[in-house]
Amino acid sequence: xxxxxxxxxxxxxxxxxxxxxxxxxxxxxxxxxxxxxxxxxxxxxxxxxxxxxxxxxxxxxxxxxxxxxxxxxxxxxxxxxxxxxxxxxxxxxxxxxxxxxxxxxxxxxxxxxxxxxxxxxxxxxxxxxxxxxxxxxxxxxxxxxxxxxxxxxxxxxxxxxxxxxxxxxxxxxxxxxxxxxxxxxxxxxxxxxxxxxxxxxxxxxxxxxxxxxxxxxxxxxxxxxxxxxxxxxxxxxxxxxxxxxxxxxxxxxxxxxxxxxxxxxxxxxxxxxxxxxxxxxxxxxxxxxxxxxxxxxxxxxxxxxxxxxxxxxxxxxxxxxxxxxxxxxxxxxxxxxxxxxxxxxxxxxxxxxxxxxxxxxxxxxxxxxxxxxxxxxxxxxxxxxxxxxxxxxxxxxxxxxxxxxxxxxxxxxxxxxxxxxxxxxxxxxxxxxxxxxxxxxxxxxxxxxxxxxxxxxxxxxxxxxxxxxxxxxxxxxxxxxxxxxxxxxxxxxxxxxxxxxxxxxxxxxxxxxxxxxxxxxxxxxxxxxxxxxxxxxxxxxxxxxxxxxxxxxxxxxxxxxxxx
Amino acid sequence: xxxxxxxxxxxxxxxxxxxxxxxxxxxxxxxxxxxxxxxxxxxxxxxxxxxxxxxxxxxxxxxxxxxxxxxxxxxxxxxxxxxxxxxxxxxxxxxxxxxxxxxxxxxxxxxxxxxxxxxxxxxxxxxxxxxxxxxxxxxxxxxxxxxxxxxxxxxxxxxxxxxxxxxxxxxxxxxxxxxxxxxxxxxxxxxxxxxxxxxxxxxxxxxxxxxxxxxxxxxxxxxxxxxxxxxxxxxxxxxxxxxxxxxxxxxxxxxxxxxxxxxxxxxxxxxxxxxxxxxxxxxxxxxxxxxxxxxxxxxxxxxxxxxxxxxxxxxxxxxxxxxxxxxxxxxxxxxxxxxxxxxxxxxxxxxx
Numbered sequence: 001x002x003x004x005x006x007x008x009x010x011x012x013x014x015x016x017x018x019x020x021x022x023x024x025x026x027x028x029x030x031x032x033x034x035x036x037x038x039x040x041x042x043x044x045x046x047x048x049x050x051x052x053x054x055x056x057x058x059x060x061x062x063x064x065x066x067x068x069x070x071x072x073x074x075x076x077x078x079x080x081x082x083x084x085x086x087x088x089x090x091x092x093x094x095x096x097x098x099x100x101x102x103x104x105x106x107x108x109x110x111x112x113x114x115x116x117x118x119x120x121x122x123x124x125x126x127x128x129x130x131x132x133x134x135x136x137x138x139x140x141x142x143x144x145x146x147x148x149x150x151x152x153x154x155x156x157x158x159x160x161x162x163x164x165x166x167x168x169x170x171x172x173x174x175x176x177x178x179x180x181x182x183x184x185x186x187x188x189x190x191x192x193x194x195x196x197x198x199x200x201x202x203x204x205x206x207x208x209x210x211x212x213x214x215x216x217x218x219x220x221x222x223x224x225x226x227x228x229x230x231x232x233x234x235x236x237x238x239x240x241x242x243x244x245x246x247x248x249x250x251x252x253x254x255x256x257x258x259x260x261x262x263x264x265x266x267x268x269x270x271x272x273x274x275x276x277x278x279x280x281x282x283x284x285x286x287x288x289x290x291x292x293x294x295x296x297x298x299x300x301x302x303x304x305x306x307x308x309x310x311x312x313x314x315x316x317x318x319x320x321x322x323x324x325x326x327x328x329x330x331x332x333x334x335x336x337x338x339x340x341x342x343x344x345x346x347x348x349x350x351x352x353x354x355x356x357x358x359x360x361x362x363x364x365x366x367x368x369x370x371x372x373x374x375x376x377x378x379x380x381x382x383x384x385x386x387x388x389x390x391x392x393x394x395x396x397x398x399x400x401x402x403x404x405x406x407x408x409x410x411x412x413x414x415x416x417x418x419x420x421x422x423x424x425x426x427x428x429x430x431x432x433x434x435x436x437x438x439x440x441x442x443x444x445x446x447x448x449x450x451x452x453x454x455x456x457x458x459x460x461x462x463x464x465x466x467x468x469x470x471x472x473x474x475x476x477x478x479x480x481x482x483x484x485x486x487x488x489x490x491x492x493x494x495x496x497x498x499x500x501x502x503x504x505x506x507x508x509x510x511x512x513x514x515x516x517x518x519x520x521x522x523x524x525x526x527x528x529x530x531x532x533x534x535x536x537x538x539x540x541x542x543x544x545x546x547x548x549x550x551x552x553x554x555x556x557x558x559x560x561x562x563x564x
Numbered sequence: 565x566x567x568x569x570x571x572x573x574x575x576x577x578x579x580x581x582x583x584x585x586x587x588x589x590x591x592x593x594x595x596x597x598x599x600x601x602x603x604x605x606x607x608x609x610x611x612x613x614x615x616x617x618x619x620x621x622x623x624x625x626x627x628x629x630x631x632x633x634x635x636x637x638x639x640x641x642x643x644x645x646x647x648x649x650x651x652x653x654x655x656x657x658x659x660x661x662x663x664x665x666x667x668x669x670x671x672x673x674x675x676x677x678x679x680x681x682x683x684x685x686x687x688x689x690x691x692x693x694x695x696x697x698x699x700x701x702x703x704x705x706x707x708x709x710x711x712x713x714x715x716x717x718x719x720x721x722x723x724x725x726x727x728x729x730x731x732x733x734x735x736x737x738x739x740x741x742x743x744x745x746x747x748x749x750x751x752x753x754x755x756x757x758x759x760x761x762x763x764x765x766x767x768x769x770x771x772x773x774x775x776x777x778x779x780x781x782x783x784x785x786x787x788x789x790x791x792x793x794x795x796x797x798x799x800x801x802x803x804x805x806x807x808x809x810x811x812x813x814x815x816x817x818x819x820x821x822x823x824x825x826x827x828x829x830x831x832x833x834x835x836x837x838x839x840x841x842x843x844x845x846x847x848x849x850x851x852x853x854x855x856x857x858x859x860x861x862x863x864x865x866x867x868x869x870x871x872x873x874x875x876x877x878x879x880x881x882x883x884x885x886x887x888x889x890x891x892x893x894x895x896x897x898x899x900x901x902x903x904x905x906x907x908x909x910x911x912x913x914x915x916x
Binding site: 124125126127230231243245246247248250251253330331332333334335337339340341342344346350353354355356357414417418421422428430431509510512513514515517521522525526527528529530531532533534 | 611615616618619622623624626628641642643644645646648649651652653656657659660662664665677751754755756786788789793794795796797799800801802813816817819820821822823903
């Protein structure tokens with residue numbers, strides 16, 4: 001028993017209890033809510049009808065199949081492209097590698113709503129620019145693409161998944177010791193053989209991790225399935241949950257929580273599977289021993305690869321973003337006409353005159369900044385406890401941190417609303433900005449811990465042990481050895497989390513209140529109300545903020561590679 | 565006695581504006597309004613959960629700014645969201661006894677649903693008078709709330725895609741084969757929103773009923789979940805016409821050079837009312853009532869009309885002729901009282 005409460009574990013226990021509360025308290029309300037005939041706090045009659053309605057309904061299993069097919073396709077398409085591009089920028093002499101890499105990561109900071117708006121205009125069946133171009137080029141009578149379809153949904157979701165997967169996989173490519181590849185090449189193996197027989201097997205744990213993460217994120221994705229899937233009547237878990245809780249009257253929250261918990265079990269199994277796959281794997285890179293990245297000289301073929309990569313940047317970043325920027329100056333976004341009034345600044349004027357917009361801008365900035373900072377600190381400490389201490393429950397802790405991503409944000413947000421509104425004063429945070437900060441931290445921990453753990457495990461324990469043998473304690477060596485080595489990762493972690501929180505929508509949509517409006521919610525509600533022009537104008541403001549943040553951070557960090 | 569101090573001068577200015585503010589609202593109940601304002605000023609704030617109306621509420625000439633000028637000392641904070649989100653927040657606040665919102669504005673069905681949950685205080689503004697508002701359906705609307713604007717459901721069509729001889733002057737014109745695969749509407753299967761109430765209104769209309777909807781369903785109408793950008797899709801030519809309200813979006817599209825026109829079919833249009841309800845045990849009940857009363861004053865209704873929405877008060881000049889509902893035949897909404905029955909009827913036409 002004494003071992004469980006060793007001094008070095010005290011931080012672990014405190015963190016474990018805090019995270020346990022943040023994650024499990026709202027989940028327990030959801031569990032209770034799923035067994036009630038009405039709402040928690042009002043209804044006291046228990047029922048199994050929510051589960052019976054959901055689990056005995058064949059449409060639930062169609063929904064499950066749909067979700068697996070769509071998210072599976074997204075993961076495969078996005079994953080293949082991410083692996084290919086990671087190989088291109090780390091292993092070949094393709095021109096402008098660093099720029100390409102930065103531009104491929106950049107869309108990660110673009111709000112999904114914005115990308116969805118961009119694609120919904122670009123691939124509109126009759127009026128979309130891409131369809132119009134295809135009709136003009138090939139003399140077609142009608143456009144070949146329809147964004148409001150199963151393939152349209154898979155396409156947009158795949159494009160959106162690429163940047164995060166690329167970020168995770170490219171860092172794994174860099175972590176692979178090229179000596180092994182060099183040895184294979186020197187033994188006469190061809191480039192493809194080296195890639196498939198050496199590089200890929202070495203990368204397998206990291207690639208599997210990235211694919212699992214993308215799959216889980218895809219199952220939880222909300223904006224695109226709602227804005228594109230619903231009009232196309234393509235249902236997945238999240239847009240079905242949105243429909244029964246937000247579009248239908250009266251809302252059916254019991255069924256939504258039962259559905260959400262089914263999704264939770266599926267993704268939890270995946271996460272456990274992934275953790276099992278990674279168990280025992282070591283990723284130490286910063287060992288004091290330097291090495292040179294192996295680069296394949298491609299000759300003229302490097303220009304072909306460059307064109308292919310540039311095309312990918314065009315698809316993932318330039319096309320949707322430029323459509324939204326152009327749309328913000330159009331009377332009707334997507335309507336190109338020679339009539340007077342086609343081009344206008346009215347959307348910006350309307351948005352800038354709105355007090356609610358300025359409030360939401362200020363709130364988003366302050367709250368995302370504060371939550372980003374707190375998540376980075378917590379993420380580092382949690383990663384340290386999980387990977388560098390003998391804390392007895394560290395495997396459980398690792399899983400606990402994942403839970404917020406195994407539940408759809410809408411359902412998690414509902415659990416948080418129920419959970420925090422019933423806390424007694426002074427702990428009742430409903431209606432305050434603190435509740436949003438807590439929501440941000442809870443939803444950001446899975447990524448925060450993963451990013452910082454990724455950087456931490458690359459620092460060999462021997463560096464820290466050297467500090468201990470010189471008389472430093474854990475805290476001193478953490479402060480003087482680990483922190484300086486991780487400074488770029490901490491800063492990049494903060495930027496990634498800040499951008500995530502600026503865009504965060506599904507978890508906070510039920511939690512904001514008077515005085516705590518957020519930019520992401522303003523943006524989504526414009527789109528929902530059919531006010532595409534103001535939605536585009538707000539999107540451009542969000543983009544400016546995010547890219548400005550990245551630019552400032554770029555001045556503080558040596559290069560984008562530090563983000564990995 | 566020297567010159568008046570700044571604070572005193574401000575106080576006199578505030579009292580003068582307040583008196584003017586009271587007069588601006590209360591042609592008929594000056595004493596009541598003055599009393600209400602005094603009580604509201606002590607509360608200092610009104611918080612409303614609102615759906616879309618941003619173009620009318622925000623900005624230097626929007627409802628919020630003008631109200632705060634008319635009634636100094638009272639701040640207005642509107643939290644925008646869908647009806648279901650507002651509903652959930654209000655129910656959670658009521659359940660936990662931690663009330664923040666004073667007012668909710670949403671569709672009639674949403675307000676009636678939440679009223680049945682027992683969290684709405686019955687408040688009908690005395691400004692809703694036969695001589696002041698459009699007679700129907702305002703006066704016959706549920707007495708628990710105060711309608712302050714309306715959504716006019718007619719037909720918006722793309723003038724470049726619809727030839728003159730196919731302009732739908734009647735709802736039945738949409739049954740012509742020309743309209744196959746060219747129409748859109750809000751999904752009536754939601755149990756709320758304009759698509760649902762329009763479904764009920766035309767079902768009840770003699771000569772229409774289920775047969776009309778069965779025939780229209782065969783036209784393969786695109787049914788949008790949520791309000792969404794239906795008008796935008798018509799403007800861009802994705803659909804030739806939509807059975808929807810014109811609201812503020814239509815006016816924005818017209819200003820943006822969109823090739824669209826709004827038709828009030830000869831059988832009548834459907835007016836979907838947007839009421840405001842005061843929440844039971846609201847933290848600022850007097851400020852809430854003052855805001856509700858003022859929202860249907862001539863001044864507020866002019867602002868609402870100026871943003872392209874349909875006012876409920878008589879004699880208010882609208883931004884464009886199509887928005888005026890004076891003298892227009894109105895189809896009644898029968899769906900507010902028996903949602904399940906009407907949903908069953910929707911399913912019998914469109915399936916699940």
